[in-house]
Structures are given as C-alpha cells and as structure tokens.
Amino acid sequence: MRLRSLALVACVAGLAALAAVAYAALPQGNLVQNPGGEAGPGQTNIGNVGAVNFIPPGWEWSTVPEKEAGFVAAQYGAHPYYPSKAVSAQIGGGKNFLWAGYPLQRSVASQAIDVSSAAAEIDAGGVKACVSGYLGSLKRNPDSSIQLALELLSEDGAKLAQVAVPAVRGATLAETTLLRRAAQRTAPRGTRQLRVVLTAQRPVSGGAIYGYADNVSVGLTSGSCEPVLTVKCVKKALVAEVTPSSVAKTQRVRFAVKGGARTKQASDARAPYTARFTMDGLTGRLAVTAVVQQAGSGPVTLTKKSRRC
Structure with a gap:
C-alpha cells in the first residue's frame, strides 16, 4: 500500500511538473x-x-x-x-x-x-x-x-x-x-x-x-493584456486598486482622486497596487486616475468615475 501511495504521489508530481513546463512555454x-x-x-x-x-x-x-x-x-x-x-x-x-x-x-x-x-x-x-x-x-x-x-x-x-x-x-x-x-x-x-x-x-x-x-x-x-483599475468604498474611504497586465512588468502606480477643487495623490510600488483616500475635502462626483508605469512599454493611464463614500 505504501508503494502504491508513493507511486501516486510521484505521478501527481510528474503531472504538475508537466503542467508547469507547459505554462512556462x-x-x-x-x-x-x-x-x-x-x-x-x-x-x-x-x-x-x-x-x-x-x-x-x-x-x-x-x-x-x-x-x-x-x-x-x-x-x-x-x-x-x-x-x-x-x-x-x-x-x-x-x-x-x-x-x-x-x-x-x-x-x-x-x-x-x-x-x-x-x-x-x-x-x-x-x-x-x-x-x-x-x-x-x-x-x-x-x-x-x-x-x-x-x-x-x-x-x-x-x-x-x-x-x-x-x-x-x-x-x-x-x-x-x-x-x-x-x-x-x-x-x-x-x-x-x-x-x-x-x-x-x-x-x-x-x-x-x-x-x-x-x-x-x-x-x-492567458491573463489580461491591459492593467485594470477598480474602485470601491471601504469604511467610508475610497480604495483604488490596479490589477497589473499579465504581459508587462509593473514598476509603480501613481493614483489621484479629484473631487471639486481638491486633488489627493498617492503611489504604490509593490503589489497589490492600492491607494486609500478619505473623503475630507473632496466634493461632488469623484474622478479617479491611475498612471501605471510599465517596464519596456511605457505608462498606461486609467480613469474611473466614483460617487463619494
């Protein structure tokens, strides 16, 4: 029974290795x-x-x-x-x-x-x-x-x-x-x-x-060609997050949110690329921007509209 178990483990490991090789291709x-x-x-x-x-x-x-x-x-x-x-x-x-x-x-x-x-x-x-x-x-x-x-x-x-x-x-x-x-x-x-x-x-x-x-x-x-910006409200604060492209390496994301006459900014150089903004000083409908700095293919600018949180 022990030999069969070892053989099964070896078989599963072999299939995983083959899958990894295929993905690496x-x-x-x-x-x-x-x-x-x-x-x-x-x-x-x-x-x-x-x-x-x-x-x-x-x-x-x-x-x-x-x-x-x-x-x-x-x-x-x-x-x-x-x-x-x-x-x-x-x-x-x-x-x-x-x-x-x-x-x-x-x-x-x-x-x-x-x-x-x-x-x-x-x-x-x-x-x-x-x-x-x-x-x-x-x-x-x-x-x-x-x-x-x-x-x-x-x-x-x-x-x-x-x-x-x-x-x-x-x-x-x-x-x-x-x-x-x-x-x-x-x-x-x-x-x-x-x-x-x-x-x-x-x-x-x-x-x-x-x-x-x-x-x-x-x-x-097999993933995303372009980075994606998502915006959500968490505990009365706006949280912006960028999911990187699967093709280009993301180096840094610079976030900004504008509401009325005020603009707040933040940046993140490590995944997950996120920024949290409180609502103080921001009025009206919010405009959220993320500039994604990508190695070898230049920056990508993403924008979204959001309500106040």
Whole structure:
C-alpha cells in the first residue's frame, strides 16, 4: 500500500511538473526587439542623407524599396518637427523614437516573432495576442498617418488573423506628440509566428512622412493584456486598486482622486497596487486616475468615475 501511495504521489508530481513546463512555454514580457529604436544611433536632422545608417536593429525595412521606405531611429527634440524631450519624459521614450520620414507615400517596418514554443497553450485555446504602442505625428499635418498591426501566422507563414490598433493622424493633433494605442485578440489555433508591422503613409509622394512610434509592445498571455483599475468604498474611504497586465512588468502606480477643487495623490510600488483616500475635502462626483508605469512599454493611464463614500 505504501508503494502504491508513493507511486501516486510521484505521478501527481510528474503531472504538475508537466503542467508547469507547459505554462512556462508561454513567452513572457515584451517580445519586440528594440521597441523604441534605443539600440543604435538616432538621426538628428530632418533630411535623408545617411539615413540608412540609422535603420534600427531588429526591424526589417519594406520588401518593395522602389515604392516604400522603412523607419529610422531619430532623437527626441533634435529637430522642431520631432517630438520633444518633454514628450519622451511623459511616455518613458528614452533618447530615440522610430520615424518614417522618407519622401515616398509609404514607410513600413516589421519584425517576425517565433512563438512555436507556445504551440500547446495556443492550440488549447484562450491565449490572447496583445499589441500596443505610442503612435504620433506632426501637429495639424493633414498628410501623415501611422498604423500599428499584429499579424498571426501559421508555421508556413499563412496569415490566420490580424489585429490593428486605431491609427493616429497628424490632422487631429493639436501638438506634435505620441498617443498610446492598444488592441488584442485570441490567437487562433495553429499560430506559430507573429509579425508586428508599423505602417506610415501620406496621400502623395514627395515630402517626408511624419509618422512616429515608440514603446511598441507585443505579448502572449492567458491573463489580461491591459492593467485594470477598480474602485470601491471601504469604511467610508475610497480604495483604488490596479490589477497589473499579465504581459508587462509593473514598476509603480501613481493614483489621484479629484473631487471639486481638491486633488489627493498617492503611489504604490509593490503589489497589490492600492491607494486609500478619505473623503475630507473632496466634493461632488469623484474622478479617479491611475498612471501605471510599465517596464519596456511605457505608462498606461486609467480613469474611473466614483460617487463619494
């Protein structure tokens, strides 16, 4: 009987180990190489001279170079038409960003990502493909737009599905900046590769394409692609909590609650990421904000409305 019990324990332990191995096969974190062009030098002028020297490592250029160009790395604040260093500080952009500025109609940059190690989990269903990034353009520029998309491919490269984030158009921007965009979808069975694609374009050839990108992020998860903010009342105090993304590592959450003329603030650098606010000095309907600082993919701002507690 003792031998049978030991065998049963060993069997259960073996199954648990197999399950752990299967779960570990799901790649962790941001799968994009050089997501903001930090690896390598950044261009400092608006012209094209020597631009090929600034092709960001990890990114592939267009496959039809006679019609399309690719993105280069450029330095924040190095030219009046570039996003400023202040923009970089706001989004955790570092020194460089990705710029599509060639005098053609279209610039394309892409990366292929092998996820065949996660085949068992993907084919079992429920794995989400997450894509996000900061996209931008020159303010009030009617000609330029930029799009970020993620293609989900089979082992032989056939496209099984695609998910795209909302495009950013210069014509809608009151300032030269980058805005965070994100999207997700369930990975179809048979997905073995991901291809992340940046596309910037303008209606006609002849001028630079003012499409900017930074902090491009791609991940696979069986959890949540994006952090989630919840708000509740506990003993006449408002408690805000952020559940982190399963893809990006959360470094810190900065909370704020505004009610009437007063704003209260707090921050938390350890999970569970929470803040507690008393109601003294807060009036009317409350606006709760959480800025989630994420490693490698930039900050995410979450907002909710709440009644007073």
